[in-house]
Amino acid sequence: MERNFSIKIADLKINLNDIFSDKLRRWYCFFLSRSHFPEISLNLDYIPAKRNLPLRVKKKEGQVFQIERSDFFAEIDFASFQGELKVAKNIYSFDSFLRILYSLYLLYNDGFLLHSAGIKKDGKVYLFSGSSLSGKTTVIRHLGPTLTNENAILSDEIIAIRKEKHNGGNYFFFAYPTPFWGEFKSSENINNQRAKIDRIFFLGNRNFAKLSFNEAVERLLENTIFFSRDPSSVAKLFNLGIEFLQQIPSYQLKATEGVQSYLNFPK
Amino acid sequence: MKNNIEHNRIFKNEKIASRIIERQAFIVTPLDSTLHLLNEVGTRIWQLIEEKKNIEKIIEHICAEYDMDRLTIERDVREFIQILEKKGIVEIKKSA
Numbered sequence: 001m002e003r004n005f006s007i008k009i010a011d012l013k014i015n016l017n018d019i020f021s022d023k024l025r026r027w028y029c030f031f032l033s034r035s036h037f038p039e040i041s042l043n044l045d046y047i048p049a050k051r052n053l054p055l056r057v058k059k060k061e062g063q064v065f066q067i068e069r070s071d072f073f074a075e076i077d078f079a080s081f082q083g084e085l086k087v088a089k090n091i092y093s094f095d096s097f098l099r100i101l102y103s104l105y106l107l108y109n110d111g112f113l114l115h116s117a118g119i120k121k122d123g124k125v126y127l128f129s130g131s132s133l134s135g136k137t138t139v140i141r142h143l144g145p146t147l148t149n150e151n152a153i154l155s156d157e158i159i160a161i162r163k164e165k166h167n168g169g170n171y172f173f174f175a176y177p178t179p180f181w182g183e184f185k186s187s188e189n190i191n192n193q194r195a196k197i198d199r200i201f202f203l204g205n206r207n208f209a210k211l212s213f214n215e216a217v218e219r220l221l222e223n224t225i226f227f228s229r230d231p232s233s234v235a236k237l238f239n240l241g242i243e244f245l246q247q248i249p250s251y252q253l254k255a256t257e258g259v260q261s262y263l264n265f266p267k
Numbered sequence: 268m269k270n271n272i273e274h275n276r277i278f279k280n281e282k283i284a285s286r287i288i289e290r291q292a293f294i295v296t297p298l299d300s301t302l303h304l305l306n307e308v309g310t311r312i313w314q315l316i317e318e319k320k321n322i323e324k325i326i327e328h329i330c331a332e333y334d335m336d337r338l339t340i341e342r343d344v345r346e347f348i349q350i351l352e353k354k355g356i357v358e359i360k361k362s363a
Contacts, residue, residue: 213288213289213291214291214293214304217293217302217304218302218304221295221300221302229297229298229300231284231297233297234295234297235283235284235295235297238284238286238293238295239284239286242286242288242293
């Protein structure tokens, strides 16, 4: 019997026909959508993993992208919202594919994925961006006890960001939680809703300070998750990143600093 | 035979993404996903490339705007443009 289900990240849905859905449903339990109007329909099948095939993301004709690695092969048409996915039957392969898919899917919707932890406090999102071992999880551990709302942690690893209208008026940048977590992986409830981004901290070895625009651009691009080398996609991502930093104040911060005191630091 | 590079035309590679913000050029080359930040003079040269000036005209502008000797400027501009070409940011085509 074939069953369908939908995953929704950053308000963008994909619909999958069932292969090993019980595992997937549990893994993505906070990101399932009941809507019957999926934006991308993926015909899912599974394959054994090949050896030694590095990741390749290639734009073909029109809006068709081909995504290939040892453990998955996919072809997705962002114009017709249809695609095929063949993936090794394990959650890690599927999860890796999903990150790549959403890096493209978000860009078509004025968004991107960022290596960043994020918390929501008093309706505002604070982002803590950095590579592996930069201290994202450490920050979340420090801040966790100060947060009163159990849904306040968006992720300790990857945040989805979109430029969207606020109350039908101006455009702002919003952060969404993702199912892509690092070592902090929590069984707590995740509220799959957007919130406005207040500021971004780039984690590193230097003490708290406002970042120059140049440095902020460098740090943002370093930490943006994007795999395609298609020139028009890269240009769009670059321009979106510039716009993001023109709107969102950016700072450098050591993960070991008293992070709490910098959340309300005057901009 | 002397290569008269000054009259060659410089074309911005259409595949790169670039922006000038607060008088600094940011250039991204998609093939290696690298961000290139240009300094003040580099940014001015980039603006002149975007205005489709040839190397001779670029040298004239830089000489008029910066207090440096012409020989140094000529050398630096040529070297800078060759670096941009090596990185795939511009293409240099011989004038007909």
